[in-house]
Amino acid sequence: MIIVLKNGATKEQVGELISWLEDRCKVKTNLVEGVHSTIIGLIGDTLHMDTETIMANDCVESVQRVQEPYKNANRKFHPDDTVINVRGRVFGGNKLQVIAGPCSVESEEQIIQTAIACKKAGATMLRGGAFKPRTSPYSFQGLRREGIDLLLKAREETGLPIVTEIMSAAHLDMFDDVDIIQVGARNMQNFELLKELGRCDKPILLKRGLSSTLEELLMSAEYIMSEGNSKVILCERGIRTFEPMTRNTLDISAVPLLKHKSHLPVVIDPSHATGIAKLVEPMSLSAIAAGCDALEIEVHCEPKKALSDGAQQLTPETFAKVMEKISAMARFVGKPVDDAQ
């Protein structure tokens, strides 16, 4: 950590600051006096230090962190890729996972029919929302417990492991048989929920918040990991910008950056990112080319009757065509779609 002092900082102020840093924060300091400015370099573990508090000193101009503020999620301390095995499907290895399914679980017929079609087209896992975070209280809120039961039936029917979103730690017991628990963008910084998930033994698919930085996403992963659960899968699903043509802007550069900074697997969700069904194919191919470990794609047996997010869901027929392109691209980049059964 580097502290830049203000021009007029007095010897007393600097002395007091240095004492506080060494005595209270247990770090060593190194004072560098320049012509225009003076800086203090901190030597030691600064992970627990708060840059804002240092800024509250009148003599401080700015504070810069040199080390990343995350440890468990940091590739520097874990050079090898984390590989997460979910009923034989592997995230972070040399296979691509394709998680497909409807935005919401709506009925037994809908989820079973969609699951069968997804599997046939080559999907490796099934998604489906039982608890639905909706902007409006008047929109469909999900079938909740019943939705999870229907997903379990669909798994029984198809063998596809299931991924579904949690919205509150109070519901955690309902997720006992779920294969991957998803944390949605709006809950990325629901820290109480993250801590609870850190204490369970299931893989967590953690979505980046709509305006969260990549560092914040890694810090949220750190919340889960620091409680003991190291099975975190990161997901980029579009960030909020000024561009109105897409619902969000898919930040593909998140893939190589997250793989560089962290050892955790990275998923791309082109459906939520764009909100437009016809962009799912090009953005999926793009994501694979950039090195992602998995895709999460919305498929609905009848999108125009969907209870949520109709515009972005593919029909099973379109999904089958998109999967052909995905499979070819995945083979081309040397990370073929997983064929575990």
Add this chain to the structure above:
Amino acid sequence: MIIVLKNGATKEQVGELISWLEDRCKVKTNLVEGVHSTIIGLIGDTLHMDTETIMANDCVESVQRVQEPYKNANRKFHPDDTVINVRGRVFGGNKLQVIAGPCSVESEEQIIQTAIACKKAGATMLRGGAFKPRTSPYSFQGLRREGIDLLLKAREETGLPIVTEIMSAAHLDMFDDVDIIQVGARNMQNFELLKELGRCDKPILLKRGLSSTLEELLMSAEYIMSEGNSKVILCERGIRTFEPMTRNTLDISAVPLLKHKSHLPVVIDPSHATGIAKLVEPMSLSAIAAGCDALEIEVHCEPKKALSDGAQQLTPETFAKVMEKISAMARFVGKPVDDAQ
């Protein structure tokens, strides 16, 4: 709601869409055929309709909502200002509330000392974080239950009503004696929490998310109100932009816009919005001039030893000076600082 059809829409497609709208969605339709495009105007209650699902029809180019999607929070249906009384202090009336106090409750001495100083300077309520949403799991997480107990002691000592943040519905019983429950920016769309708060009888201070639109803020208020709790206070606390000089960008235009669209009281938090203590005075005056009902300002008896957000907290001495300016401006605009004791 207005549906614009694609150029090549066939009679069959349009017919099918109209049937679905009239039969399933229970709205009347009005078809307008133009030279370049055809539109369908919907007549009836469209609050429960999902624009995305309509977009999933191949023949639809775009869908535009005409009515606002919120009802309880909408000034159109409740022309008079909502006035919320908290132990004799009034939000939304002709008095300005100034909620002051530390970012975090850290110790009995700290909170009592700060509370006394805030009261002396003219603050009308006390804030203090017991549960702290921190980006890093390694940062101070708050004293939790003990923090609330200390706030209650500070209220006993000073008579100032207390405002403190909740992070999970599971903690709700600890907030029994709290005067106003705050929902932080990161939990603005924690819908399960909002629903629970909608079922309790306390005023809720709801902060706008870092990248939430004003309509989304009103929809979150609607979540609380649609469950029965109409005592919602809206709070603008800065939005995320590309500007690095301030932590966030305070959107002052939110004040007149929220007052125009809704009947709920509006609070401005200049401390979190800017992250810089010396901007608190100008932004507070600015907010009062724009018509806000209350300010929430961070004050700490010793900012440079604060366990969180030191850089934005005022010392009691500075706060006293800022309060003089605030009082004068509040009198000038005809909404003087509340002097209820």
Add this chain to the structure above:
Amino acid sequence: MIIVLKNGATKEQVGELISWLEDRCKVKTNLVEGVHSTIIGLIGDTLHMDTETIMANDCVESVQRVQEPYKNANRKFHPDDTVINVRGRVFGGNKLQVIAGPCSVESEEQIIQTAIACKKAGATMLRGGAFKPRTSPYSFQGLRREGIDLLLKAREETGLPIVTEIMSAAHLDMFDDVDIIQVGARNMQNFELLKELGRCDKPILLKRGLSSTLEELLMSAEYIMSEGNSKVILCERGIRTFEPMTRNTLDISAVPLLKHKSHLPVVIDPSHATGIAKLVEPMSLSAIAAGCDALEIEVHCEPKKALSDGAQQLTPETFAKVMEKISAMARFVGKPVDDAQ
């Protein structure tokens, strides 16, 4: 165009508005009266109409354009891809162009050496800045006329057509022998410059502004095209967001969207978008997978002595390796790197 009227709009107001629309704006109107709101649908050419002026009527709630506001750049009116031939290299056809070269032209040795290396690695065109738009007046501003002369020498030496940026219409005569004139992001809405470029006969590579929407980019293309020059190449080079890890956020979804809305060729510039040399490879592959027509990549024979943007420029050795990957991906998607000589 659709005009939504306010609830309380009087018959007189509506009548006055309709007369003005029909008499002054020469469009037909179609009034649709609903229960909660009344709308006017406009039939006819609304390209010249200003939505803001209509909004100035007291009785108007909102105005929505149905037709896109661009005509020449619109795929609806020109279904076939525009193909632009530059000395035998083709943009918008079935070949991929790779424009490579230094950020700035710095010396004869530097540009010739870099050009030879780029050609050897497989680049199909040469880029190099002679006029440099720099944030600081104290930064290197480019060799200007001399820089263009050096680029022409490099073309003579290698046969690579040259692309270089213009900053003012006053310099247009210096660009007589340049093959493609580039308009930088900061000048995307320098409308006087765009009009001048619309009157010349050269291909224009038009970069999206840092916070410009795709529709605004197409409107700027329209400025050039409406003056008679239809040879416009669109370029996405990153947009400004809150994410600090990259300089800008590369919006890859711009590729399929621009190809869908327009018939013009689309280039991706991964170097400026990310500002980080090691991201150039993954983002280039990503862009090809999404369907782009060309890449613009910065290569410098000695990046750490570059006079501008050192961090994002590749060494010739790295570029050669990246080109191998690019060539393979381009062949895979069926749009191989152009091998015209």
Add this chain to the structure above:
Amino acid sequence: MIIVLKNGATKEQVGELISWLEDRCKVKTNLVEGVHSTIIGLIGDTLHMDTETIMANDCVESVQRVQEPYKNANRKFHPDDTVINVRGRVFGGNKLQVIAGPCSVESEEQIIQTAIACKKAGATMLRGGAFKPRTSPYSFQGLRREGIDLLLKAREETGLPIVTEIMSAAHLDMFDDVDIIQVGARNMQNFELLKELGRCDKPILLKRGLSSTLEELLMSAEYIMSEGNSKVILCERGIRTFEPMTRNTLDISAVPLLKHKSHLPVVIDPSHATGIAKLVEPMSLSAIAAGCDALEIEVHCEPKKALSDGAQQLTPETFAKVMEKISAMARFVGKPVDDAQ
């Protein structure tokens, strides 16, 4: 400037970097070796140094500027406020200027009538666009030279000094009699234009770009000032965010920040920032409370027939009412509206 080195940096790399810094960049270096990281502090004038080029060194992790990159615009080197006198009206002193007038000059009758009304209501200067930067080439582009002539007539009629926008250095001779030359948001980084304006002797009202940081605005001011023209007036006019309710988000915190970082006067344009006439009053009052030196407000004698930006222009009657509030607020904060005639 502080350079943070990568963990694995070799002695040779560091030695080579230090030699290059000292020999080529003429700065002194100070090496600080920590446990986790090593930093180099630079001592001397780093204004001309390019952080990106330093980043191109393999051994460099990050580079942080300590000094601001602007000098002429920097309050540190010019502690006193710059005061700019325009025909007896003063920017940056203890009077508030109110620049009012139509978005575009449309006809002699329109501009004269509006000018008279603005003066009567208390405006101290007249604005009006002769050259209009419009997103669409099909929108009204301004009366150009004729527009300037009409503004001069309006000045003759009313005595109000005139402010009008330039779009190209090629038009500079037409601005000979104009009192203040405005540079629009879209041209804030039209560096060739800025340099030309730096060589003329007129006050320049420089608007912040739609997605420009405050530092970039100050760097653009620096372009003008470094060429010799120190009469620069800064203007905040809204930045681009994700919020759709207003056209842009007015960043009021720009006022105290710019006043803190720079000695130049600061103007707020609430009309363009919000795009909504009824927000002009609250945002004007807000801006005055925050300490601005001037307001720029759009007034049109008949907004609903305006050729541009109708929705944000006030009628003379509304403007007169807003001016009463502005005058009262300006007196209250001790910076009354200028009454120079």
